[in-house]
Amino acid sequence: MRNALRGDCHVHTDWSDGGDTLPAMIAAAAQAGHDYVVITDHSPRLKVANGLTAARLRQQLEVIQAVNDSLAGTGFRVLRGIEVDILVDGSLDQSPELLAELDVVVGSVHSELRMDKGAMTRRMVKALENPHLDILGHCTGRKLPVATDASHATRRRPPSSFDADAVFEAVAANSKALEINCRPDRLDPPSTMLRKATRVDGLLFAIDSDAHAVAQLDWLSYGCERAEAAGLEPERVVNTWSAEELLDWAASHGG
Template sequence: MPDLTAVDALKEVAFWLERSRASTYRAEAFRNAAAAIDDLSPEQVATRTRNGQLKRVKGIGDRTFGVIRQVVEGDVPEYLAELRDEGAEPLASGGAALRAELRGDLHSHSEWSDGGSPIAEMARVARWRGRAYQVLTDHSPRLKIANGLSAERLAQQLDVVAEVDATYDDFRLLSGIEVDILDDGGLDQTDEMLERLDVVVASVHSKLRMERRAMTRRMMTAVADPHTNVLGHCTGRLVQGGRGKRPESEFNAKAVFAACAEFDVAVEINARPERQDPPDPLIEMALDAGCLFSIDTDAHAPGQLDFLDLGAERADAAGVPADRIVTTWPVERLLEWSHAKR
């Protein structure tokens, strides 16, 4: 990488660790080190590295100092080179042609809710990884455990999104929300704020074991809301990972997908390895129902933005045509669709 700085190197190490699903602690060590020296010029970093002063800075450990030292010496750090080699291959063995057609991602999180990185960093990495657009969809207020955004905080975030978006002429950062579907099917944010967003992903996060008929009504009500663009991780299942396993919610999938087709709501193919949601039979059912789809990463860290590989593999295996996947569309067509009902 030309003109590699110490901050660049530390952030890239963190990216590859996040991509490989290494422990959060390991990735955060490198991101914290990058933040610790971010205000220093390359010359200041070099001087303080050579005189040993940098070793005494909070957030700099032996491993991160070693990466910085090698950059100062004009080398690509050995650890970074190893991680680049390990990450050279896609995360999935299938779906390469479809993956190449994906232009964007409608579901991602920042440190404003339960993500780990600033908005600007999520945008920077999305562009680096070839996105034409990325939608920021932090959580809504009911999800307190995820630091969901009140209407006031969301309004403040929209200003930040606009500022970050304005720094690019070849990439769009779009505004959005992952809004909680309330028990009665209402959406957990004011209509006024939902009107201002580019994309609304509606997801169930509570009472996942609700009785089948009630859950069906709940989801169909949310799908019929004119603000809803995407039905997120529809079964709520977890199939692996640190949070353990969780069974699928019970609902009439045929009726829910018929509603999605009727109200022009895309069914999300959530690419997170622990979700893999919907299950394959439900992707096929949604395909038969005439639904649109959105392949999304649900990324909570920059390195997770590469999870698109996994979603593309599943969509390809199910035979989902590229034109029915809204994240293959150019941003102009995407926004025309997402705003059509508002």
């Protein structure tokens, strides 16, 4: 599976809460043998992560454009993305016009993770019905007590509660992708839920590092191992596709 991956759809930089610069993350992704990387910094409401206002995201898009101009002919490209917060009512934390301009939109729940099951299910399904969302990020929001750098281990956070059948059906029905988040402090969805997801007809996946630093780009292998253990075929993983196929798929949802 790792050899089949051609890109990474969820990567942060120091524009939001990443530890490395945009040029450093791009260079490392190219060095890792990828054909593309999607830069997905946080959205405005996630203030603890220095989420990008619309104005700052527009600035970042200009920087990415300049980087891509300089990469012309290398075969590697940077795609424009966001990890947008799925708000409590299921709407997305960035303007529809700006989301429509982006190549790939990862949508994640970062707040009110303890909502009741019915409300959380409605929140996630509504987000999946939004044409701008392409990939549902770390669906349970769980955190594992694993140190991802020298400084600290995160505290355990239980998974949120939602109707997985309904959410996975909504991912498939809207031709979206379910993220297999590779971070060792997330490994989300958990294995039992991941196996359940692989049994849903037509359900697509994205194996994402969610890297916040250069060294974390290697975490993709953790998700690949879990995808293989769950019996997932590489064709169902959108980042085994070429950049053109990925862009066509994302555009098919309405931008």
